[in-house]
Amino acid sequence: MSAAPVDAHLIETRLRTEGLLKGRFLDVRRDTVALPGGGEATREYVVHPGAVMVVPILDDGRLVVERQYRSPLQQVVLEFPAGKKDPGESGRVCAERELAEETGYRAAEWGHAGVLHNAPAYSTEHIEIWFARGLTAGAAKPDVGEHLEVLAMTEDEIDRRAGAGELTDAKTLIGLLWLQKWRAGRWPVRWSS
Structure with a gap:
């Protein structure tokens, strides 16, 4: 995304990148950047495939x-199904794959809501938000080493x-917020079969 001229006073320019x-x-990676007001600074961040x-x-x-148990936190975490994109994989294909692998469900309809940047200060990760309905149950096939408990819960x-x-x-939390806003008619979800 290119910066609008109105944002020029905020934009840093990458000078060097070190792995x-x-x-x-x-x-x-660590970048050395030129600051908009002069001078240089370093920025360390994680490059993530999405x-x-x-x-x-x-x-x-x-x-x-x-x-599922999340090792960095040393605790079990409640979450919507999710996963990283494989190289060259579209968000929709990844969403279909992750839903089937982790839960066994397949969907008749898919809705794209938007994108979130969960840690923009230190990661390039972007997470596409997808909705799935018209679900058909099947057998889950989680990745090796992935142990999940799949549940059905009400929004409340x-x-x-x-x-x-x-x-x-x-x-x-963002998925729940988007669901509530969509159900209230305030935020969009673009559906397709």
Whole structure:
């Protein structure tokens, strides 16, 4: 996205990039930047391939969620199905793949809501927000080493957990917010079969 002339006083210019760590999943870099008011600074960040998050809606209105252990937090986290994009993979294809792998569900209709940047201060990660309905159950095939508990919960149950501080996953909180705004007719979801 190019900067509008009105933003010129905020824009930093990348001068140099140094690779700090290149793992199987993460690529950590340090940039030296020219500041808009003069001078230089460094910015460290993670390059991420992008991801999707799916809000699966059952015919009775309940939502499919999962619980899984997240090692960096050392705890089990409640979240909507999600996963990273494979190289060259579209968001829709990734959403279909992740929903089927993690939950076993397949959807007749897909809705694209938008994109979120969950940590723009230190990551290039963008997460596409997808909705799925017309769900058909099937067998889940999680990745090796991925252990999930799949549940169906009402929007109110999920909302109560968020309000009580039990739901802390940022993408799931945004997914819940988008669902509530969409159901209220305030935010769009672009549906297709």
